[in-house]
Amino acid sequence: MAIEDDVTVVGGGIAGMTVALAAAREGADVRVLSHKDSTLRSASGLVDVLGYPPESANADRGESDSTRDGPLADPFDAIPDLPESHPYRTVGVEGVREALDLFDGVVGDRYRGGHTDRNALVPTHGGSVKPTARYPASAAAGLASDDRNALLVGFESVTDFDAPLAADHLESAGVPFAARGATISFPGDFRVDAKITRFADALDGDERVAVEGDGYTTELPVREALAETVKPHLRGEERVGFPALLGQHNTAEICEALEAELGAAVFEVPMGPPSLPGMRLEGALVSACRDAGVRFTTGNPVVDYETDGGAGSGTASDEIAAVRVERNGAAIPFHADQFVLATGGLVGKGIDSDREGVAEPIFDCHVPHSGDRYDWFADEAFGDHPFARFGVETDDDLRALDRGGDAEFSNLRAAGAVLGGYDFAAEKSGAGVSLATGVAAGRSAAREVTR
Incomplete structure (x- = not known):
């Protein structure tokens, strides 16, 4: 037929x-x-x-x-x-x-930019600034036109995003804010070669993960554990950027939870493949x-x-x-x-x-x-x-x-x-x-x- x-x-x-x-x-x-x-x-x-x-x-x-x-x-x-x-x-x-x-x-x-004809300037994982007409809502707090200081957070197992290097490149590009980078371990017992989709799934489900303390181990929801891992690296920055792995389905909810814990705006930095925003x-x-x-x-x-x-x-x-x-x-x-x-x-x-x-x-x-x-x-x-x-x-x-x-x-x-x-x-x-x-x-x- x-x-x-x-x-x-x-x-x-x-x-x-x-x-x-x-x-x-x-x-x-x-x-x-x-x-x-x-x-x-x-x-x-x-x-x-x-x-x-x-x-x-x-x-x-x-x-x-x-x-x-x-x-x-x-x-x-x-x-x-x-x-x-x-x-x-x-x-x-x-x-x-x-x-x-x-x-x-x-x-x-889920996207921003429709309110204006002007391009927005979005930082990328390499520390460059990209002009774009529409961008995910999860990236909105990271615009390069924003003068709030930013902490970029990378993860040891996500080698495509070198947060300190990206921060240096942004400052060299003349952005109107101070940028710093910190590299941390993603909380929990994940495989060294875990894909970013695995981290995203954990954040989507707010899985409980093991967290090591001074002589003890406890379990926390992964969103709270991630915020607790980032807090010692904050030096008064008003916004925190993560590689774009903050969930596949519940990104807005994850950003809100992290913001509440950190007391700072949270944004995603667009990444190369595999791309969760894509x-x-x-x-x-x-x-x-x-x-x-x-x-x-x-x-x-x-x-x-x-x-x-x-x-x-x-x-x-x-x-x-x-x-x-x-x-x-x-x-x-x-x-x-x-x-x-x-x-x-x-x-x-x-x-x-x-x-x-x-x-x-x-x-x-x-x-x-x-x-x-x-x-x-x-x-x-x-x-x-x-x-x-x-x-x-x-x-x-x-x-x-x-x-x-x-x-x-x-x-x-x-x-x-x-x-x-x-x-x-x-x-x-x-x-x-x-x-x-x-x-x-x-x-x-x-x-x-x-x-």
Whole structure:
């Protein structure tokens, strides 16, 4: 029996789930096909719109790279000056705003930043300061614009967060507060190689843990035990930052409990993978999608497609009839009226490259690039590398374009990091582009089948 939907989304990251949610809310029957876990599990959980202008935009205006020294205060002011190839120019400022409205509705009071157009400056685990448009409520007390002194607390077994080093870097960056770092043992008898999810689970359940005293051992709830371990390191600081492991489900409750014990504001410092804020965001998006009726088929890759003429036989005028998912050696077709490609960029394997060139591996969409591989890179290690902007080109309705500038398929759109024309890492724009193009592509695809 053939599986058929109105809209099929290929990719289950932030872009794919945003596409699905936007399309479902327009009344479409939507399915998400996802091979692996979402990349949100490796993301910081911060939602950037635009932190820095791209170097190409500065060059177009005749400005030097020195204009990139400071972060953008208002990302919306900068969008109209971006290069024409940038995805934000396709969706426009209002498209970005609509996407953030959808995001704010999904996450509710779990995120902050919706009250202003201005970027917030959030300290990271490396001691840098990141401009971002939306940030978890658990990070709110840690903003770099706050002048209250801060103690950063690291744990001996969480080696990705060196609290004293991060504090030194923050002070070197010129933040308006004094920062110190302390490294402690997480209370209780946890394995030396315990994952941060184990600590988070213990805090969620407020498990009782053994605490050593002067010649005695007692048991305390882990939240109280953690606060008691931190107290000797406080020197009047008004806020305390922990690596982002304060629970997977009860983070607000844990922060409140620690604040009550410590007499100071508590905040989380965003971390690298595995990222609990990213997992929390993934959970919120999945829940919203399921509430909207989105179906998920996960664990197997999309490997091919069909048109009316057969498998992989598309021409510029063809429509896609189905995509094929590899399952136990068989290729299972999933039919739909509209398709959206949201498989990620070079990191997520949505764009592939070898010595022969650069390609989009499922639909063989055109990816503009130089035939000379030496043109893919800049001379400087941290230069303006062309490969960072590799991706699929689209029209104004986010339909993927072929080499001649026509739609590859009339019912295929693209969203998120698979798009070309921007460097999300340098600009700090990854989540924003995924949200904005996801909403636009999802709504457009749904309107094709519901009108």
